[in-house]
Structure formats: C-alpha cells, structure tokens
Amino acid sequence: MNKPVSSHAGTDISTWQAFCATLKRDLVIALKRKNDLLNPIMFFLIVVSLFPLGISPDPVELSKVSAGVVWVSALLASMLSLDNLYRADYEDGSLEQLLLSPQPLYFLVLAKNIAHWLISGLPVVVLSPLLAYMLYLPSEAYWTMVLTLLIGTPVLSLFGSIGVALTVGLGSRGLILAVIVLPLSTPVLIIGAKAVTDVMFGLPIGNHFALLGAILALALTMAPLASSAALRISVN
Amino acid sequence: MNKPVSSHAGTDISTWQAFCATLKRDLVIALKRKNDLLNPIMFFLIVVSLFPLGISPDPVELSKVSAGVVWVSALLASMLSLDNLYRADYEDGSLEQLLLSPQPLYFLVLAKNIAHWLISGLPVVVLSPLLAYMLYLPSEAYWTMVLTLLIGTPVLSLFGSIGVALTVGLGSRGLILAVIVLPLSTPVLIIGAKAVTDVMFGLPIGNHFALLGAILALALTMAPLASSAALRISVN
Amino acid sequence: MWLWFSKLGSPRWFYELSSKWLPWLYAAMIVLMAIGLFWALLIVPEDYQQGQTIRIMYVHVPVASISLACFPLMAVAGTITLVWKMKLADMVAKSVAPIGAWFTGLALASGAIWGDQIWGTWWAWDARLTSLLIQFFLFIGVIALRSAIESQDAAAKACAVLAIVGAINVPIIKYSVEWWNTLHQPASSFSMDPVAPNPPEVWVPLLIMISAVYVFFVIALILRTRNEILQRERRSQWVIDLVSREKSV
Amino acid sequence: MQARALFCERDERVLFSGLDLDVHAGELVQIKGSNGSGKTTLLRILCGLNDDYEGDIHWKGEDLHEQRENFFASMIYIGHRVGVNRILTPRENLRWSASLHAPVDDMRIVAALERLGLRAYEDIPCRNLSAGQTQRVALSRLLISPASLWILDEPFTTLDVQGVKNLESLLSEHVNAGGAIVLTTHHALNVTCPSRALDLDTRRAAA
Amino acid sequence: MQARALFCERDERVLFSGLDLDVHAGELVQIKGSNGSGKTTLLRILCGLNDDYEGDIHWKGEDLHEQRENFFASMIYIGHRVGVNRILTPRENLRWSASLHAPVDDMRIVAALERLGLRAYEDIPCRNLSAGQTQRVALSRLLISPASLWILDEPFTTLDVQGVKNLESLLSEHVNAGGAIVLTTHHALNVTCPSRALDLDTRRAAA
Ligand code: HEM
Ligand SMILES: Nc1ncnc2c1ncn2[C@@H]1O[C@H](COP(=O)(O)OP(=O)(O)OP(=O)(O)O)[C@@H](O)[C@H]1O
Ligand SMILES: Nc1ncnc2c1ncn2[C@@H]1O[C@H](COP(=O)(O)OP(=O)(O)OP(=O)(O)O)[C@@H](O)[C@H]1O
Ligand SMILES: [Mg+2]
C-alpha cells in the first residue's frame, strides 16, 4: 500500500490510481453479487433460446436468422445490464462523491464503462459460439461473429452509458433507457449482423470491420465525455 | 368523499375500497410520468424493428419469423416494464405500508398487477397489428395474434410480478428478474406464437386458446398469492 | 457581432421581432400555398406511370426534407444551450422536437400512402424508410426525456446532450442503413429517383410547395417558441404588461 | 401488547435475548440504545415485518400470527423509510395510506397536513419537498389513522425545532387519549404523558 | 470561500436572495433554518453540485467554476445520501473514497473507523449495518481526507449520544487545526471552536 500522498488534483499518477480504484471497485461489487456475473449470460442464453420456441425449430430457417438473433440478443443483454451502471451509486450518494472528485471525470466514467463491459459484454462474446451452434449458424461464420461482437459490445456499453447517465435521476427506468439507447445502437447492430451474414455468403468483410473499428474509436473518445456531462446534469 | 369509517379489517367494502385506491394510485403515478405510458409501446416498436435490421429486410424471410418476433418482443416489453412494479414502493417504504395493511394482500397485489397490465400490456396488444403489418404477417393471422396477446400478456404481468417480488430487495435487478421470469413465461410464448403460426397454415387453434385461457385462470388465482408471499419475504 | 448575439438571446427581443415578422410570413405562406397547391393538384399533368398519385409527391417531398432538417437544428440549438447557456436556444430546441416528430411522422405516413399506391405495400425495410423510422424513434426519445425530467434547467441540458449525440449518430445510422439494404432491395422499384428527369412543369410547383411548407414550418416553430417564451417569462414585467395590454384591447 | 423471551441474532451477533416487553394502552415506551444495538430490528419484529426471531408476541392476549389482520388494523408503523411516494403529492399519498386502513375524507387529510405545518404544500409532488417536509408527510399519517398503537423508528430525524415540539405534543395527546406508542430516538424526549424507557445497551451489559 | 449575492428559487418560491456568506479557515459556520428553508440547497450550491442559482462563488479569491478541480481537491461533502455502497464493506468503501482524492494506506482507514466506533465492523457488508453505523462509515471519510473545507448536511442524524459527542470533538479538532466547516443541523451544537450561525429563517423574515 502506498503512503498517503498530498493530493495534487489531476496529476497523472493520482488519476491513474483513481481510475484503477474505480475499476476495481466496480468489479469487486459485481463479484460479490455473483448474480451480476451470471445474469448477462443467462439472459443472453434465455433470449436466444426463446427464438427457436417462438419461430420454428427448423435448422434451415434458424440458420438464416441466427446471426441476427444472436446480435439482437447481445444488444438487449447489454442494455438490460446497463441499469446497474450508475443507479446504485446514484441512490446511495456515491455518484455525488464521484462527481466531486478532483480527478478528470472522463477517466472515472471510462473505468466504470470498462468494468461494465468486462462484466456484461465479455461473457456474452465468450458464450456466443455456443449459441451460434444451437442456432445452426454455419461454422465458417463463427469467428466473424465473435470478432464483431468483441468490437461491437464495447460500443454498446459506451453508448448505453450516455443513456443511463441521462436517465439515472428519473423515477422510472428500464424503458426510457431503451427508447434512448436502442436507436443509437442500430448502426452497430446492422454492421455486425451484416458482417456475419456476408461471411456466410462468402462476401468480403474487411469494410465492415473497418467501420466497426471507427465507431469504436469514436465511442471511446466521445461517449465518456457525453456521459460525464449527462451525470453532472442528472445529479444537479 | 365518504365519511371516516372505523376500520373493520377485511370487510368486503373496505377491501374493495383499498383495491380501487391502490389501482387508482398506480394509474395516477403512471399518468403523472407520461413516459410510463409511452415507453412500453416505444420499446415494443423499437425492438420489433431491430429484427429486420439484424435479420434481413426480405418480406418472405420476415413473414416466416413475424409471429415469433412479435411475441418475443411483447414478452420483453412486458418484462422490462415490470421493474417499476414494486421497486419504487420498496425504496420509499410504501411496500412496508402495503404489507402492514389489514386488507387481504391478494387483492392489493392484484390491483397493482392489473394497473401494470393496463399500462404496459394493453398498449402492446393494441399496437401489435401495425407491427405485424411491418413484419409482413399474413393478414388472416392478425386476429389470432391480437387475441393470443390479449390473453397472454396478463399472464406475463402476473407471472412477472412473482419474479419482481422475489428480487425487489436485491441490489441488482433487471437481469436476475429476466432469468427468473423468462423461463416461467415460455409456455405462454410457445402456445401464443404457435397459435399464430398454425393459423397461417390453416390449422385449427381452438386447443391453443383453451390452454391459454386455462393458464390465465391459474395465474389469476395463484400468482398474486405467490407474489404476496414473495413480498413478505423480500421485505423481511 | 457579440451584441447582436446576446440580443438574440433575449427572449423579449425575439418575441417583439417575431411579432413583426409573423404577418409577412403568414402572407408568404398563403400565397405560396395557394399557387403551389393549385398548380400541383390541378395543372400538373398525370404521370404516365403513377397516374394521379404523383400528386402525393407535393406533400411528401417537402415534409420529408424538413423532417431531415429538424435534428441538426435541434443539435445546434442544444450546443448553444450548453456552451453559451442561452435560454432562447433551449426554447427553440424544445419547440422543434415535437414539430420534428410530427413532420417525420407525416413523411412516414405520406410515404406509406404513396407506397401503398405504387409499390403495393405500406411499408418496406428500405434504407431511406428505415433510417427515417429510427430518426423518428430518436425524436420520441428526446421528447420522452424532456417530459421525464422535471427541472427545466436539467431537462434543457440533458436534451441538448442527447440531441448532439443523436446528431452525430443520424448520419452514421443513415449511412449504415443505406449500405445495409442495397444487397437485398431491387434498386429500381424502390429508388426515389431525383426529380431531374422530370420536366419543369413537375419540379417548379414542387419547389414552390417546398418553400411553402418551409415557411409553414418556420411559422410553427416561431409560434411554439413564442408560447414557450410567454410561459417561462410569465412573471417578468414585460410579459405582465403585454398581457394587460392585450386584455384591455 | 406483550412480547416474551424475544431472542434475535444477526450475523451471529446476539442483539437481545430473553427480552420481555409489555406495552399498555396509555403508555409511551422509548427504546434506547447506541447505534447498532438493535432498536430498528426490535421494532420491525414487533410490527410483524421481521420474522427472524425466537419468542412469542401477543396482542390483546392472543398470538400475533393468528390475528395479523386485527393487529394491522390497529397498528401503524413509520420506519427509516417513510413510505412517501416521490411522484405523488402529499394529499394523494395520504389518501392512499388511509384507504389501506379505512378511507377518510379530504377535510381530515388537509387538517392533518396543516397540523404538521405543510399548509400550501398539499399539491406539490413529494420529490420537491425537503427531507424534513417528507418526514412530516409521513407523520401526518398518524393523524388520519384509527390505529391505537404507534410504532415509530426515529420519527424526529430531520425535523426542525418547531417540528420536534409539534410531534412531541402529538405523541402526548395520543397517549393521554388512551393510545400506546413504541418509539426509538436518540434525542431527549420531552412529553407530558406516562412514558418509560427500555435501554438495550444496559440490558446487554447486565446480561 | 466567499459567496456573493446568491439567489435561488425552487418552484417559484424564492429560497434566498442576496445571500452573502464568507467562510474562513479556522471557523465553523452552522446553517440554521426550519424544514424546507433551503439549507440542503445552499450546501449543494456551495459544493458545486447544484447549478440552478444566480450569484458568484469564489474560492481563494477566484471564481469557483474556473478551478473546479482545485476546489474539489480540498473540499469534502457528505449529504443526506451518504455515499456508502451497501454491498462493499466499510474498509472497501473508504478505500475507494480515498482514492478519488488521494489514496491512503490501510492503517489510516482502520484508525478512522476505530475512531468512529466501528471497530470489528470493518469487513461486514454495509447493508448489514444499522442506520447510525452507516452514517459513521460516511463520517470516517472526514478523517482520511486531506480536505480543509468540510461541507456536512445534517451529519448528526441517527447518531447516538456517544456518536454525537464524538463527532462534535472531531469538528472542533478540525477547525482548531485551521480547517473550515459548513454544516446544517437542527440540534444545539456544542463545539469548542470558533463558530457562527446563519439562520435562513430570520434572514428571510428580515428581507
Ligand atoms: C413510408 C414511406 C416513405 C418514407 C419514410 C420516405 C422518406 C423520404 C425521405 C426521408 C426523403 C428525403 C427528402 C429529402 O432528401 O429532402 C424522401 C424523398 C422522396 N421520396 Fe420518399 N419516402 C417514402 C415513400 C416514398 C414513395 C412511395 C415514393 C414514390 C415513389 C417516394 C418518393 C420520393 C421522392 C421522389 C423523393 C424526392 C427525392 C429527392 O429529392 O432526393 N417516397 N422520401
Ligand atoms: N428538486 C426540487 N425541485 C424543486 N423544489 C425543491 C426540490 N428540492 C427541494 N425543493 C424545495 O426547496 C425548498 C428547500 O429545500 P431544502 O432541501 O434545501 O430544505 P432544507 O432546508 O434542507 O430542509 P430540511 O431541514 O427539511 O432538510 C423546499 O421548500 C423544497 O420544497
Ligand atoms: N439486514 C441485516 N442483516 C444482518 N445484520 C443486520 C441487518 N440489519 C442490521 N443488522 C445488524 O443488526 C444490528 C442492529 O441493527 P439495527 O438497525 O436494529 O440497529 P439500531 O439500534 O436501529 O441502530 P441505529 O440507531 O443506528 O438505527 C446491527 O449491528 C447491524 O449490524
Ligand atoms: Mg435504526
């Protein structure tokens, strides 16, 4: 453990330490509530398995829609888990403490977003091949699906964070969040699902990845700023 | 306004008054937050339109999956709006007051469930034909879809209520709720979606309706009891 | 420049100035509407393919083009709100959201009616249609957020953030949707051919209708904003004076 | 109301054991104790919200569990979480609270709010009230309820000096009219009615 | 810290106008006022959480908005919502709070908790703590923070008699060591340091 240092607002070291501490804190909270770890996966699994039930168990039919279904489910799973991102902190006052930190809010918000992705996005990515198998996705498309999800889910977390930050002070949540976040996420969904479908038809997909990467870069730089601004407004 | 009456625990009149007051209260809260009214519909609309984006815009493809997609979206919309059912009351202590009421909890919980359905289920049913059109559902299946939704969505609210009641005391929600509620709701989903598909193929569907009706009757009598018990446990 | 800017930010100044503009705008709208409608509905020849339904174009295109302009406008107003904390900008932003939603809804509706006539379907998952639908959702999101947040100041800033984020995304959405659907959709039947191949007797009235609807849009925006000004400034002296003057007249 | 041989532990720490508590009509019982000594836990056990205990609780001579509804009809509990919806106005909140027991007319609601100094705030959403005002809305319930037993967990929190006095006189009135009160507070109570204190700390020290 | 000509209204009710408030090092300022008089609002404005006001606030001679980070580095705020996560333990909570300003070692965290009477509760999830214990966890932050200005909103709520004394001596120590404190409370403060009161009610009555 490091010695008490006198605080120098925004020095790199203390910013880095605050970043790490925030990341660690959110991960510890998630670990303690084991649900948080299990739930995104379970939700993803359940939603994906609703489709064969609702649509048809026919392999040919399913394989045609599988890419879309996996992607839509990933989107919904990510969005549902967003609710936890700032809510508890808002209710117990931790969010005020975060806003009153002398460290740049950008990094603290980024740390929270990364933690959220590690808890809810990454497991979905890891689990996706299994579900793709269950939905008869052609095996040549597996890697594309995993990779698009790997690039796409962080974007969902980052965009989603803006929506949660805007709505954290409101009484009713859940749905208003969805109404704000889902439209913003459509490009990622379209590109991601299309890449997987294209691979199934043997089409080139370099373009899709370039696009997804560009969106991710944009989201990484801009979204935490928007989230920070939104948090300050919500806590007012 | 009626005169102050001395309270006789559980007399029919005061139970009925408590039922009405609770129903009215929840509706007023929803009306005051206009979002609560709009959001289930918007969510339903948005989720339904995610599927064409993820799957394919092709009418032939879409019409095959349309029944399943509408049903799955209705299920998700109903489930997401569940979060509001007891959460706010738990946080501000109103739930404790509800539990300490001398009136039978069954009716109070039922009133809350009915209010929830009126706010989130009914609009979805009303809107479903429009979405069915956008997904190219064959027109002969419209009525079946609306009717199955009309019987099915109350069941979703009632079953969902049990899940929320069980999880209302927990820090993280959203997902754990989904994990508990979705499996409970699959029978309704399967039967509802199958009825619609069967009608598209010209098969008889009387059976499906009988089943749905039976489930609804069961849910109406049992689910509020289970919710009541769950609430007592959660508040402990 | 700065003086002008801060003057523009004063709701009162805007209110008084717009009072002077409004009669002119009404006149312009009536004249343009009359000419445009008369020309479009009665003079323009039937299309050899589409028959009378071509006349829907004179509603559809202006409405659609305005609905596209609304989001950027809202984002600009939002930026001004956030950066210069100008109250008037937020009043404009608040007023433009429902108008934008309505115009987007009208574009969707008029397109759907037209589509039913010539494509035989009310709806198709075509690029343009889909991206407009998503933009409609975004408008609803902004309106929902505004009505959900109670504090006026917080609502203003929150909606500004959402409008800016949305405005960055609208082109991305549009692009991704366009590019998504080119594979599956036969371009010919769904293409919204530019008016270029058409003769001037078709596009001149269209231009007139576009300007008429634009003037209508500006009027609606000004009226809504004035309404908002009166509501927010209802306790300031000049509004009280104004109201008492109106009453005495 | 009688409680006999109550025993409760949380996290393997015994909060109280063999605790006997009798509450009679016309009496105020103040539960004292340092932070974490188990006051809130005790109150929640008494009012039937917490089942994690051993021992018996009787109400009018009969076991509590066998006549929950009768008990609930004549008891009112206000806890750390006050049970005031933030979206509804004080008036609407009270109307609903009342209807759970016995509906009352609007006059009484307004009178109750006025008595607690919330005149002119009847129709403002509770989220726009300050901490103390919200507490007052909750306390107004006492005035419109027919309950004879009041169970109050730190009812004085966030009240200002005037509010504290007001509440104290309210408590005295209720007890003098034959009601019973169990409450916790850290502040020195100043009431004009028969009152008694139970100190959980000294009990434990003695044990 | 200086505030000049503060003006704030909520729901069209003017809470204060033309309010001047100077807080100097080595001084405790107690904001008084009845429920709903605007104490919480004033504190939140002072600490930069609330922007809905008119007027200027200066910190060390410069405008607050232009040096937010410096100000945040030497200010600590504890409000009605105390900022204690219910799942983490007191130790983890404090470690994170500290790291937002300047990380401190575990020894100091334990010492702070001990000083506030939470020995043996360091590693219990905060959800299992009583209301007063949670408040104490929040107050421990004061001891591990390098901040010189403390802004506290009703810090005495739910504390027991011992806890109140403890906190009062803590406040006195801080002020005597050259710190500054702004706080609200409805209870009669008993500190051994220079202190001053600002009563929002009498100000408004005078206006
Ligand atoms: C629901 C259905 C429809 C929607 C949502 C829709 C939407 C749009 C949009 C957003 C524009 C762009 C306006 C601009 O760039 O200024 C537009 C223009 C246009 N639309 Fe539609 N449209 C629909 C149906 C149709 C149909 C059925 C036709 C007839 C073939 C049509 C013909 C046109 C034409 C000719 C233009 C002008 C093209 C241009 O100036 O670039 N639209 N529509
Ligand atoms: N979010 C809000 N929106 C509008 N008005 C509010 C809001 N919060 C508080 N108010 C109003 O502002 C006034 C002051 O509230 P504030 O919380 O500052 O009071 P306070 O002095 O802290 O009272 P208490 O002693 O009860 O905590 C109250 O009359 C309240 O009705
Ligand atoms: N949900 C819980 N699970 C386990 N232990 C708990 C729980 N809630 C409280 N405790 C423990 O029970 C003890 C008593 O808590 P209680 O809330 O009854 O105290 P209290 O006397 O009301 O204190 P305060 O004056 O701070 O409100 C505390 O030591 C606390 O750690
Ligand atoms: Mg307690």
Ligand SMILES: [Mg+2]
């Ligand atoms: Mg306060």
